[in-house]
Amino acid sequence: MSIEDRFQIERLTLVLRHLRHAFGMSVMVASLMVAVFYFASGSVVSAVSALSGERIGIRTSAVSTTALLVWFFALLAVSGAQSWGARRALKKGFGAADVAPIRRQLVLSRCLEGTLWGALIWIGIDQHTSPGATALLMGLLASSNADSVAKYSNILGLYTGIMLPMTVLAVARFITIDDLYYQMMAGFSVLFVIAQYMQARTLGASINEAIRLRFENLDLVERLKTETREASAAREAAEQADEDKSRFLAAASHDLRQPVQALNLLLETLSWSEMDERQRRTLDSARAASASSSEMLNTLLDFSRLEAGVIEPQPRPFSLQRLLHKLEMELAPLADEKGLLYRTRDTEATVVSDPALLELILRNLVANAIRYTDRGGVLVACRRRGAGYLIEVYDTGIGIAPDQHRAIFREFHQLGNPERDRRKGLGLGLATAERLTTAMNHSLTLRSAPGRGSVFRLRVAGAERQATSSIRASAAPSSLPNLGQRRVLVIDDDETIRHAMRMLLTGWGCECRTAASLEEALDQDAAAPELILCDYRLRDGHNGAEAIASLRGRFGADIPALLVTGDTAPSRLREASASGIPLLHKPVAALALHQALMATLDGTSERG
Structure with missing residues (x-):
């Protein structure tokens, strides 16, 4: 529903709430006026003679009791119909399409009520009417005018509906009476009603502005709530998408690193073989392609390590x-x-x-x-x-x-x-x-x-300049030092990597045995290894840090160890880094692996 529709409904509702209680007040005021004119009808009031200066009695005009009773019940009928209609409309409820018909009915009934109040002046007032009755009637009409300004000015038609016929009839009556006092009262009545009308316009505009502003504020609040909900949903969707992206990258990176790691190790082992020039060129091309894959995976790793904060x-x-x-x-x-x-x-x-x-x-x-x-x-x-x-x-x-x-x-x-x-x-x-x-x-x-x-x-x-040694390009070693029959235990759930690692380590002179899980490693009947090379993610929810701790407990020694992982999930990287065991990231180049093994076996590896 638009703001304008809600505005029209609210301002009419405000009027109906006043009208539903108007009947009781109309009964009291009408009863008072009937009683005043009834008892003042034909009564004698004292006055001072203009000729003799003596106090004399003057009989007031007689008022028709029948006319008073007809007026009384007509006013109660109109006022009662207004109150009943207002209660019915409020109880039943109404929409924007019902506002205009209800307003027309209310304006018509207010015109009838104003006409009845004007008719009372014709029934009860002439030049011989009791001044007290006249003053009381005029005071009540002025009070009714002020009350209408306060209650009905937000729909100006309802205010003018009652005041216009009442004022016209009152002024017409006062003018027809051959008395300067009443003719002056007619003029003052016109000025009073004009002043009240101007006040009603000002007050009604303020009330309507307040109602409209209220709905605009409510609409603004609702729009802000909607935008906040949409922004929150968009943020949650973006966060979920970011989490999904991270999980996908971590899973894809891990799964890709496994075969690339095995390929690197197998290509390194193959490079030791005798081959002709064509085979050597083919091997170099394969190693270049493998290096390119490793470079892209390492780029993902660098980004994941940044996200992980390690x-x-x-x-x-x-x-x-x-x-x-x-x-x-x-x-x-x-x-x-x-x-x-x-x-x-x-x-x-x-x-x-x-x-x-x-x-x-x-x-x-x-x-x-x-x-x-x-x-x-x-x-x-x-x-x-x-x-x-x-x-x-x-x-x-x-x-x-x-x-x-x-x-x-x-x-x-x-x-x-x-x-x-x-x-x-x-x-x-x-x-x-x-x-x-x-x-x-x-x-x-x-x-x-x-x-x-x-x-x-x-x-x-x-910083301050430091002395530097001469810079020389360090050539890669033509061969890697033999590791001298060191016992190495490799734990990895990927069979291809276990096979490639066994071939590579054996070629370096190691005594290598492998296991697919912690349970398999514990079940092996063999001497304590001199170094444990363990994948971080193992079967059945275990991880490499737990496996290394279990094996150290089994053999009762602080066995040197290296963790290898293909995981790039930030949470996994934080866990692995917190273990304090040196960590290598798949795919590991053969030279980097050899250097890490040498450093660990010599006790010179660093944490991280």
Whole structure:
């Protein structure tokens, strides 16, 4: 229902509430007037003779008792009908379509009531009427006028319906009486009614405005409630979608990491075999494809670790040049493949940051620049700004429109990749970079225009210059050291990974045994392992931390251990990190796995 409809219903309801109680007052007032005119009819009042100055008696006019009784019952009938109709309408209820007919009926009945009150003046008043009766009648009519102003002014037709005929009849009667007093009373009556009418208009407008404002406020409150409910539902839907997205990514990432982990291990084992040039090229292509898959999965992992809050920056002063050189050694080949020029401007800056996290930020920025540049090149530079430094990554790529400058930092948002080409990444690099920047209290800004390239500027704190050793590219070892018959227990519920891990560890000289679950590991009749390599998610709701604790209790020794997980769910990452056992993330590169095994067996591994 519209505000206007509710407004019309409410103002009529207000009038009907007054009318339903009007009958009792009409009975009392009409009875009083009948009694006054009846007892004043033909009575003698004292006066002073204008000729002799003596007090004389004057008989007042006689009033027809029949006329008084007819008037009395007619007034009660009209007033009673009004009160009954008002009660009936309020009890039955009415809609917007009923307002106009009810108002017309009320105006008509008010006109009849006003006519009856005017008729009383013709019945009871002439120039010989008792002055007291005349004064009482006029006082009651004035009071009735004031009462109508207060109760019925919000529907002005009801006020004028009773006052207009009553005033017209009263003025007509006073004018016809050959007495200056009554003729002056006629004029004052007109002025009084005009003044009351103006007051009724003002009061009625205020009442109607208050009613309308009330419904507008109620409507506004209702709209706000509706919008709040819709916003709450949208927020809950968005939160649910975000949770669903996180669960899906975690499940998909875990399931994808299992075969990729096995593939990496098997390819590493295969690389030890004798093969011709064609087979070696095929193996290199397979390892490159596997590395690409691992890179995308690790990008998801970085983002999940940020969501989980398990990344704790550990800032320290370090020389930036070593990091920039490392990035150039790793990423320049990607630029060379696209025919781009990759340049790093040498710097002597010493910055305060977490080296590993800063490397991840810059790696994402530089890789992103190479990915979206087809001609020209990429420049990485650093310059002093106040007490800190600006690390800048320039490219001559496609550029970014101003309305996309914020959007590109949203997860999975990519420019110019509608086909979702996996070679262009997942759209998480810049989102990860921005979150890491915030976590380390750095600032990351962008300046770019379509077709004119981009420059990302990372502001970091500076420190006093430190002496640095000469920078040399460290070549990967041609072979990995033998682990010397160390007993390693591998627990993983994936058979392919168990097989690949057994082959790899055996090739490194380990004595390896495997188990699919904690129960299977406990049932094995074998000597205590020297190292436990356990997947975090196991069967029957167990986890790797629980399995390692159980095995340590079984053998009564604090056996060195490593956790391996393909989970990227934030809650799982927090649980695994809280266990205090070194954690590796699938897919684990063979070199990284070997280094972790060596460090753990030598007692030099770090927590995390």
